[in-house]
Amino acid sequence: MKPVIEVENLVKKFGDFVANDSLSFSVFPGEIFGFLGANGAGKTTAIKILCGLSAPTSGKASVAGFDVYRQSEQIKKNIGYMSQKFSLYEDLTINENFQFYGGIYGLSRKVIRERTAALLSRLQFLDAKNEVLRNIPQGWKQKLAFSVAVMHQPKVVFLDEPTGGVDPITRRQFWELIYEQANQGTTIFVTTHYMDEAEYCGRVSIMVDGRIEALDTPEQLKKQFAVSSMNDVFVKLARAPK
Amino acid sequence: MNPEIAVSASKLSKSYQGKNALESLSFEIEKGSLFGFIGPDGAGKTSLLRILNSLLIPDSGKASIMGFDTVNDYKKIRRIIGYMPGKFSLYQDLTVEENLKFFAGIFKTTIKENYHLIQDIYSHIEPFKNRKAGQLSGGMKQKLALSCALIHKPEVLILDEPTTGVDAVSRGEFWEMLQKLKAQNITILVSTPYMDEASRCDEVALMQAGKIMLRNEPEEILKAFDAELWSVKSNRMFELLKDISDFSKTKLAYRSGDHLCLIPEGKFTENNSLIAYLETKGHQSVRLEQIRPTIEDSFIYQMQAQN
Numbered sequence: 001m002k003p004v005i006e007v008e009n010l011v012k013k014f015g016d017f018v019a020n021d022s023l024s025f026s027v028f029p030g031e032i033f034g035f036l037g038a039n040g041a042g043k044t045t046a047i048k049i050l051c052g053l054s055a056p057t058s059g060k061a062s063v064a065g066f067d068v069y070r071q072s073e074q075i076k077k078n079i080g081y082m083s084q085k086f087s088l089y090e091d092l093t094i095n096e097n098f099q100f101y102g103g104i105y106g107l108s109r110k111v112i113r114e115r116t117a118a119l120l121s122r123l124q125f126l127d128a129k130n131e132v133l134r135n136i137p138q139g140w141k142q143k144l145a146f147s148v149a150v151m152h153q154p155k156v157v158f159l160d161e162p163t164g165g166v167d168p169i170t171r172r173q174f175w176e177l178i179y180e181q182a183n184q185g186t187t188i189f190v191t192t193h194y195m196d197e198a199e200y201c202g203r204v205s206i207m208v209d210g211r212i213e214a215l216d217t218p219e220q221l222k223k224q225f226a227v228s229s230m231n232d233v234f235v236k237l238a239r240a241p242k
Numbered sequence: 243m244n245p246e247i248a249v250s251a252s253k254l255s256k257s258y259q260g261k262n263a264l265e266s267l268s269f270e271i272e273k274g275s276l277f278g279f280i281g282p283d284g285a286g287k288t289s290l291l292r293i294l295n296s297l298l299i300p301d302s303g304k305a306s307i308m309g310f311d312t313v314n315d316y317k318k319i320r321r322i323i324g325y326m327p328g329k330f331s332l333y334q335d336l337t338v339e340e341n342l343k344f345f346a347g348i349f350k351t352t353i354k355e356n357y358h359l360i361q362d363i364y365s366h367i368e369p370f371k372n373r374k375a376g377q378l379s380g381g382m383k384q385k386l387a388l389s390c391a392l393i394h395k396p397e398v399l400i401l402d403e404p405t406t407g408v409d410a411v412s413r414g415e416f417w418e419m420l421q422k423l424k425a426q427n428i429t430i431l432v433s434t435p436y437m438d439e440a441s442r443c444d445e446v447a448l449m450q451a452g453k454i455m456l457r458n459e460p461e462e463i464l465k466a467f468d469a470e471l472w473s474v475k476s477n478r479m480f481e482l483l484k485d486i487s488d489f490s491k492t493k494l495a496y497r498s499g500d501h502l503c504l505i506p507e508g509k510f511t512e513n514n515s516l517i518a519y520l521e522t523k524g525h526q527s528v529r530l531e532q533i534r535p536t537i538e539d540s541f542i543y544q545m546q547a548q549n
Contacts, residue, residue: 037409038410039379039380039381040380041409138283138284139282165406166435167541168282168437168538169545170282172497172498176483179479180480183480193407195438196499199498231410231438234409235411239411
């Protein structure tokens with residue numbers, strides 16, 4: 001299978017500071033890939049490059065078949081992005097938010113209508129489509145934001161700490177959505193500070209000081225470090241003497 | 243008033259434009275306790291802490307800190323508490339040291355006088371004392387904010403989501419700092435959305451939709467989970483949740499990392515029939531194992547029980 005994200009010796013420097021130090025990894029279609037690391041390890045820098053928002057200093061990277069140096073606009077059309085911080089417009093209705101984002105991605109009115117209906121009925125939320133977003137509970141907003149992020153059927157969705165502050169039941173429903181989406185072939189690239197969520201991922205990479213120090217399935221990583229949880233793997237790596 | 247009680251609340255309620263944020267909360271917290279308010283966004287944690295620190299007036303009910311009423315004696319309360327809001331609220335264009343001096347000055351004390359209290363925390367950022375607060379990393383800002391909240395030697399420290407968005411290692415370090423402060427006889431109230439932090443507290447209150455669902459020592463909260471919990475795996479994890487949910491003895495099933503959690507109706511003796519049932523649905527290499535619940539499992543169980 002051909003990887004949907006391919007990164008080889010990727011370097012990003014800010015002045016003398018090396019934020020990404022020769023990253024190499026591949027992510028495959030339909031994979032749920034966990035991208036972990038301590039604050040300041042360089043995750044956001046790498047995600048910005050993969051989303052076509054920042055050019056690397058050196059090395060190779062392609063996303064959905066497009067080169068990050070030369071084809072950043074095509075990358076943007078073929079990915080979805082969702083973070084806890086910026087999601088939907090609070091003073092628009094659910095339906096208006098879908099129309100707005102669908103319009104940005106150049107979907108026709110008919111397609112927007114059909115996909116909005118399909119995505120909302122998957123959430124069993126069709127009846128609420130004319131509610132203003134402000135009145136919707138936080139957990140629901142996050143599920144809606146995810147649905148909006150996949151409306152244009154991107155090959156890859158980047159989720160930047162998507163479940164922060166959500167109650168545990170809603171958090172699990174959110175992961176159920178992610179599984180369903182991945183099962184349909186969409187690649188999921190996700191960051192989280194919940195170490196138990198790392199266990200939901202097919203493979204996980206852990207960044208320390210700009211480098212990827214570990215990359216494998218959660219099960220193999222736990223074996224490799226001889227610990228029983230991903231939290232312990234993370235602590236061992238991030239606290240290792242430099 | 244009981245002299246051993248640091249914080250007390252009686253039937254506290256607060257609503258915003260008709261939406262209930264807090265519904266008749268009553269509790270007492272002992273002096274010297276490290277107490278956690280644990281719950282998701284919107285549970286009412288911030289409203290509660292803001293009432294306790296006198297910044298917000300409840301619609302009804304009363305609260306007191308060290309015997310002082312949060313409405314009538316607010317000036318006294320502000321002298322004896324330290325408060326660290328969820329959003330970084332120090333002066334970004336003052337240096338690290340200037341911020342600390344400013345807060346010490348407001349409380350008519352000096353950095354020198356209470357240095358022993360903040361030493362462990364402040365020593366990490368002291369090498370950068372001439373750097374502007376706005377230019378610090380997230381972890382350093384957090385340490386500075388905690389130092390500023392402590393510099394007047396408060397009797398009660400109130401921390402609103404100090405670890406949100408912080409990575410797992412730094413979160414662990416932060417809790418170690420709080421443990422040390424507790425040894426200085428400071429009562430500490432912390433709110434957090436991370437359920438796994440419950441075990442770091444002496445006592446926790448699980449909050450949901452403006453109410454305290456359960457309040458106890460972390461170990462006791464685990465014991466309140468009076469059902470069995472089983473881990474289930476198969477070769478078709480995606481379909482497994484739906485199939486298990488349809489099983490006749492399933493009370494509740496949810497995904498948890500690389501396995502599913504199954505809470506059965508009553509005592510579970512149908513291991514073989516569950517495996518046989520799953521095999522008719524096309525699952526292979528089914529693995530069943532009874533496991534111990536975590537605080538998060540308890541939270542889910544309580545949420546479900548109350549709905």
